[in-house]
Amino acid sequence: MRRSMTTATSSTTFGGIPLPSSLLARVRMMGARRPLPIQQAAMSRVFAGESLAIHSQTGSGKTLSFMLPLLLRLRVGVPRQVLVCVPTRELAVQTLEHVQALSPMAAVLLRGTEPDLLRTSLAQQDAPVLIATAGQLAKLNAVLEARGGEQVLADLRRTLRTLVLDESDAILGPKGKGGMLNRSRRNRAMEKLPQAQALRRLVERRKDAEHTRVQLVLASATLSARVMRDLAFVVGRRAATDEP
Template sequence: MTHQSRRPGTTPHDEKPAQPTAPSTGAPSVASFAALELPAPLLRTLDGLGVREPFPIQAATLPSALAGRDVLGRGRTGSGKTLAFGLPLLARTSGRRAEAKQPLALVLVPTRELAQQVTEALTPYAAAVGLRLATVVGGMSIGRQIAELRDGAEVVVATPGRLHDLVERKACRLGRVRITVLDEADQMCDMGFLPQVTEALDLVHPDGQRMLFSATLDRDVDQLVADHLHNPVVHSVDPSAGAVTTMEHHLLVVHGPDRYAVTTEIAARDGRVLLFLDTKHAVDRLTQHLRASGVRAAALHSGKSQPQRTRTLAQFKDGQVTVLVATNVAARGLHVDDLDLVVNVDPPTDPKDYLHRAGRTARAGESGRVVTLVLTGQRRETTRLLAEAGIEPTVTKVRSGEAELSRITGAKAPSGTPLDGGPPASRPKNTNTPFRGLGTSKDTSRGTGGKSRKTGEARKLAEARKAARVRRGG
């Protein structure tokens, strides 16, 4: 694959990258969209959708981005980054027309869900200025995406892997792309997409505008900035997810056999809740249990097809599903209005994961709670991890059915009426394995599935005595 020449002011990979710590001088921030030199159709669309005052990251970056400057923006998800890059991208591309297979603007994102969310957010504004959008992601028909590119799309929103495939097939050429956006750049690097991202940046027009948005600016992101952004205007206007003042953090210490019951009662609350687990199998198993308990739950993980994932997210957003059970695939790029509770059923293993999971709530100034369930033996390690993330949680010991659990999470008993026509949720044996099924407190768990050890021994003794009486003829 032929690469364009490196942009002026960048350094080869073997040189120490410049650290983008001090902001360049850019245009001052604005108090309203009307104060910006946006095309009239975009201003009318903003007003029609009730979007009148820019969020801080938009107010800070829009003047520089509209002027064509490279922009480096640090802000958590939910801070309004999509319009921060979307409005200048559309404004500066309007009036131009793409040729077959040759888009004019590119937005790279790490996940399919984020790609679709960005496309949905920008669609009304793109339509207002007559620009065509194409979403290029894995898990969907590549033939249909090739056709959209062939028909001409001015703006492409893509995940790095599928874009690489289309470039390899010569179905997409990036040489005419003059505006490139990297959204959630740190996650793309964490997911191993750095080579594909670098490849795409080497293929777009060398004198084009680059905008990079990231929640963190670590080594790989610094390298991208040093290699591909020219004298960027740097803005860091939002705190990390965990530092949001409207967000509460709770560490709930639970008894091992009671954890599934606690989770089930939290899931049965009034209002939506997002539950995070580590594995696809655990997600599917908990979802099945919740639905058998009468809770409107749905699973989201990488093992689901893209149409399934899209449908599940739509149902969660419109309230058909009240509980989304997910792996880290939902930790970024998921925006749901009025989501005020996130629960780590499995504690995260990395501070970044915690912050991104937490970032699904308390978005755009709203309030929210983040609850992490831990066993006694996990408490010290999880507390240390949260400290690394800058979080000092409120620690509470809880059991299912207790008022304190309800006070913190809104937990309540599920209806117990299965949603899918099967039998009610079973109550497996009282063991210390995670996710054993619906359990209760110490007093009632013994009889909730299988006999206790004492009961089994008593039965054997009674049977032996009966056999002895039979042998004696008594």
């Protein structure tokens, strides 16, 4: 069994999960003296590997509620264990800064939006946490469909254990009038979205993967039942909902 990157050395807990003193000090330096309601509700479930939808208003501590337990679950020396997808580059940079405040070397931003550059970036990254934009997720599908894409996908799925969609309602389409479509038409529209196709490929079960079932974590201030149905259609399963 591989060792975790972080091992608790005392009974100190935060949000129901054990924290070593060094990490607890970093959490407190971020201004988190005690867990906020959404953190108390979600952290232990994320730490246990449960697929979960975290629905809470902006500024309520959502990012810490999933990133802290995910960092605690990382295995030493294993690349690309967590893929965090966000709507924009600005949010990607903010997420990276948040992770670096907890664990300076744990995360990197994926580079490029063109398939060739994105493929190279994936191959070169050994960090356990990758942060990508929705646009990169859509382009990833082109990488997976191109020549050699099966090997790229196999390499990703071999170590990927958690997929996070932060502001998931902004990542999953269709946009515009998509919300007015009936369910059958919306499902057909969803099937054509490259980001939805990439998600489906990433979470498919693989017997040769280190983790045969990928943990899904959704986080949003405006997570709707429609988006939850979209995700269930795309990946073929549902995530429990957690609210403060």
